[in-house]
Structures are given as C-alpha cells and as structure tokens.
Amino acid sequence: MxxxxxxxxxxxxxxxxxxxxxxxxxxxxxxxxxxxxxxxxxxxxxxxxxxxxxxxxxxxxxxxxxxxxxxxxxxxxxxxxxxxxxxxxxxxxxxxxxxxxxxxxxxxxxxxxxxxxxxxxxxxxxxxxxxxxxxxxxxxxxxxxxxxxxxxxxxxxxxxxxxxxxxxxxxxxxxxxxxxxxxxVVTGVSGSGPAYIYYMMEAMVEAGKQLGLTPEAAREMTIQTVLGAAHMVKATGETPADLRRKVTSPNGTTQAALEVMESYRFSEGVIQAIKRASERAAEMGEEIERSAMK
Missing domain, CATH: 3.40.50.720 (NAD(P)-binding Rossmann-like Domain)
Known part of the structure; x- marks a missing residue:
C-alpha cells in the first residue's frame, strides 16, 4: 500500500x-x-x-x-x-x-x-x-x-x-x-443491537395479529413505526427521552402502554441485556486468549 x-x-x-x-x-x-x-x-x-x-x-x-x-x-x-x-x-x-x-x-x-x-x-x-x-x-x-x-x-x-x-x-x-x-460495550449496544430491535418488532407484530390485524398489516405497521421513530430521533436531534415524553399524554394510551412495560421492568431488562452482551464479548476474548496460551 x-x-x-x-x-x-x-x-x-x-x-x-x-x-x-x-x-x-x-x-x-x-x-x-x-x-x-x-x-x-x-x-x-x-x-x-x-x-x-x-x-x-x-x-x-x-x-x-x-x-x-x-x-x-x-x-x-x-x-x-x-x-x-x-x-x-x-x-x-x-x-x-x-x-x-x-x-x-x-x-x-x-x-x-x-x-x-x-x-x-x-x-x-x-x-x-x-x-x-x-x-x-x-x-x-x-x-x-x-x-x-x-x-x-x-x-x-x-x-x-x-x-x-x-x-x-x-x-x-x-x-x-x-x-x-x-x-x-460497542458489541453490546450496536453489534448485537439489531437483534434487540427485531425482538421488539416480533412482539409488536404478534400483538397486532392477536388483536385482529392481518399478518401483513401488523408487519407493515410495525416496520414503518420503527423506521419513523429512528428517523425522528436523527432528524430532530432530540433525545429519545424527550420525544417519548412529547407523545405520552397524561392518562392516554401511550402512558398506559409504557406503565405496563415498566411493570415488567422493560428499561432495566434492556440495560441488563446490553451489559450481559458486553460481558459475554469479554468472556469470548478470554476464551480465545486461553486457547492461545495452550
């Protein structure tokens, strides 16, 4: 070169x-x-x-x-x-x-x-x-x-x-x-990150189907929702937290849904999942290093 x-x-x-x-x-x-x-x-x-x-x-x-x-x-x-x-x-x-x-x-x-x-x-x-x-x-x-x-x-x-x-x-x-x-940490956040979003999308599609939407409609609505949310964060420069608050009206549908998520410790689950992915990346490195010393 x-x-x-x-x-x-x-x-x-x-x-x-x-x-x-x-x-x-x-x-x-x-x-x-x-x-x-x-x-x-x-x-x-x-x-x-x-x-x-x-x-x-x-x-x-x-x-x-x-x-x-x-x-x-x-x-x-x-x-x-x-x-x-x-x-x-x-x-x-x-x-x-x-x-x-x-x-x-x-x-x-x-x-x-x-x-x-x-x-x-x-x-x-x-x-x-x-x-x-x-x-x-x-x-x-x-x-x-x-x-x-x-x-x-x-x-x-x-x-x-x-x-x-x-x-x-x-x-x-x-x-x-x-x-x-x-x-x-990058491995935990973005390396494995797409799978977290896909997992969320799976659940959204399944919920739509269970509540009466056709599989096609549930899929397309979910895709567009995730795509639009990502673009909103990028286009506005606002934090996800600020955008979430703007669409969460008191006693409204979004607040009701978020309260259920928090009852399942949604945020803590995501944070712990990313921490675990980061730890696993380090463990994999240690395993390679151990095998290298043999």
Whole structure:
C-alpha cells in the first residue's frame, strides 16, 4: 500500500487493494456487499474462504463474483497476496487460524478483525509480531449501508491505513473510533443491537395479529413505526427521552402502554441485556486468549 494517500484519492486507492476474507459468514457477506454496492471494492480483487462449507462459497461466488476456494494452497495464496486481511471466522477458530497466519504474514499487510472479544494484544501474540491491526465491531445493518461500527487501532497502524479502514466502514454505515477497552460495550449496544430491535418488532407484530390485524398489516405497521421513530430521533436531534415524553399524554394510551412495560421492568431488562452482551464479548476474548496460551 502506498505511504501517502490524499483524501480525494482514498476511494480509488482502496479499490485497487486486494481484500481477503478469512471466513465467509453473514458479517463477511455484509461487508463485501456494502463495499461492492458503493463501488469501494473490485470483486475481482476479493477472495473469500471458510473451513468447509463449499455450498456457502459457491453462493457467494455466484452472488458477488468474488474469488472463493476450499483448497488450502489457494487459500494461502489469497492470504499472502492480500493487502487487507479480514478476520471474520468464528471466535472458536480464531486462535488456530492466527497461528497459521503467523507463518507467512507480511509486516505491511493490514489485519482487520471483526471477531467479538478478540483483543489486539491477543492477535499480536498469536501472530508473534507487531502488525497493523484494526479491531472493529460492526453490525449486520452494514449490508444495506446503515451499519454502526466501533473501531480501534494498534500502534503499528499508520495514518493511511487508518483512512483506509475508516473509509471502508463508513461506506457501509457510520464508523466511530473508540478506545479498545470500550469495544465490548460497542458489541453490546450496536453489534448485537439489531437483534434487540427485531425482538421488539416480533412482539409488536404478534400483538397486532392477536388483536385482529392481518399478518401483513401488523408487519407493515410495525416496520414503518420503527423506521419513523429512528428517523425522528436523527432528524430532530432530540433525545429519545424527550420525544417519548412529547407523545405520552397524561392518562392516554401511550402512558398506559409504557406503565405496563415498566411493570415488567422493560428499561432495566434492556440495560441488563446490553451489559450481559458486553460481558459475554469479554468472556469470548478470554476464551480465545486461553486457547492461545495452550
């Protein structure tokens, strides 16, 4: 990668890079789809592979015209030729994969980790050398360009590599630089966050159906309600709490509903859920670190 990349040339510079995705799950696909949709990557320069799911690789090759392989020698070639290596394997496979990678990784290759809980320190230990490492926590909304990603950098990452990483993740949503110690919190809030909203939407749709709406009407009303609420927060700049108060008339329907939610300790449940997700991310990192020491 070149050492000086101007802001006006950053996108074309990224487009010339070889990208290798070590793992081919939903998050890898989300990133690839987002980058390709915004013209920030060339499909002919993208390689993807996984441990054993050949059918999944065939689907990705057909869908995005990327290079795939389940042949180990070809996979090694993808990794060795890459300018940017994305670590998107399952956390339980990370230690073994990084040990293999340590045998041939080059000092100038940028490593981008999307593995929850896996610290920069552990990655460097497994690679057995300092390396430009970008630790990220995106979410699956990246697929449609509406992702939220927390990013931290190792000391070996230079300014150009920072620009490259930020531009890639900003192309699939928003990206925020945070202290690495807070990435587990990012995992709890936004990494796992879409699932919380989907869970809420499931309940809203089910309530509508139970109360007489058709499944289609319940679904569409729920989708539009959630979409509108998110846009209201973004467009007005007001806090969710202020907007909630504005639509909660004394003794009205909204107040009645919110009182039921609070009787079930709704807010406390959400807070504790996010805390638990953050704790689990840390636990997963510790599990990887323990396996790395074996």
């Amino acid at each position: 070149s050492s000086l990349i101007s802001s006006t040339d950053i996108q074309s510079s990224i487009r010339s890079l070889r990208l290798c995705f070590y793992g081919a799950g939903s998050m890898a696909e989300a990133i690839v789809r987002g980058l390709l949709a915004r013209g920030l990557a060339d499909s002919s320069l993208i390689g993807m592979f996984n441990r054993s799911n050949a059918q999944r690789l065939e689907e990705l090759e057909s869908r995005y015209n990327v290079s795939v392989s389940n042949v180990e020698e070809e996979q090694l070639d993808m990794l060795q030729d890459a300018d940017v290596i994305f670590l998107v394997m399952k956390p339980k496979d990370a230690a073994e994969a990084l040990r293999k990678l340590s045998a041939f990784i080059k000092p100038n290759q940028l490593v981008v980790s999307v593995i929850a809980g896996l610290s920069i320190r552990t990655i460097e230990q497994l690679l057995e050398q300092p390396q430009p490492i970008v630790r990220t926590m995106p979410n699956t909304s990246s697929t449609i360009g509406l992702g939220a990603t927390g990013i931290s950098f190792s000391q070996s990452v230079n300014d150009d590599q920072r620009q490259i990483a930020l531009a890639m993740f900003e192309a699939i949503g928003m990206a925020t630089i945070v202290e690495e110690s807070l990435l587990d």
